[in-house]
Amino acid sequence: MTGLEDAEWHARIECGGRVSGAGFLVAPDKVLTCAHVVENSDVDPVTVTFPQRPGAAPVAARVVAHGGWDGRVHELGDLAVLELDREMAIAPASLAPADVAHGDRKLVAYGFPAGYDDDGTIAEFRTVAAQLLISGEWIQLEAWSGHGQPLAVGFSGAAVTLLDTGQVIGMVTAAAGAHGVRTGRMMPTHVLARYWPGLSALVPVPGSGQVWGTPGQGPAHVGG
Known part of the structure; x- marks a missing residue:
């Protein structure tokens, strides 16, 4: 899957x-x-x-x-x-270890841009200089190819997922504002956990590959 x-x-x-x-x-x-x-x-x-x-x-x-x-x-x-308001009978997303290598792997996000408000659509991309955090906060994303759905309004908050494993490595926060520039940014899981300590128990220990525990202006924003 x-x-x-x-x-x-x-x-x-x-x-x-x-x-x-x-x-x-x-x-x-x-x-x-x-x-x-x-x-x-x-x-x-x-x-x-x-x-x-x-x-x-x-x-x-x-x-x-x-x-x-x-x-x-x-x-x-x-x-x-x-x-x-109520608990969902849905298996939560599986998070990848913070040190997982993903610079040369296809990533996907499922968002809701104009025209796809109901069912959503998929964007494919890769990370750029994955070990470099811009302002200590973001990893840059670029389109996997020159075709297909770019990051756009409606993708903010979408999980950035490894295509081959289905594990989440981060969250889309922004896309380039300039026309024709097919880049964006994501906040990786270890930065998300910095802001919400409850997530720390869900991010696997580096090298383990296992999830453990349960937790009780620059570029244009892409959420609307």
């Missing part, structure tokens, strides 16, 4: 009644997404839908943890943890 085939943990996020981005289930009642995807959650209701479960009703959610992103002073900490 590639992490997209039959994986029910991919989530679509709505804020104020409109699709605002993507997310992914990491525990029965917890979904990760970008803070800017739910930036109006203090006034607009947030709901989460799992499109790999056609016909399933949206689930109400609330922000219970935040990376500190404010969209004005800095772009760091663009993470929000959503708590669902």
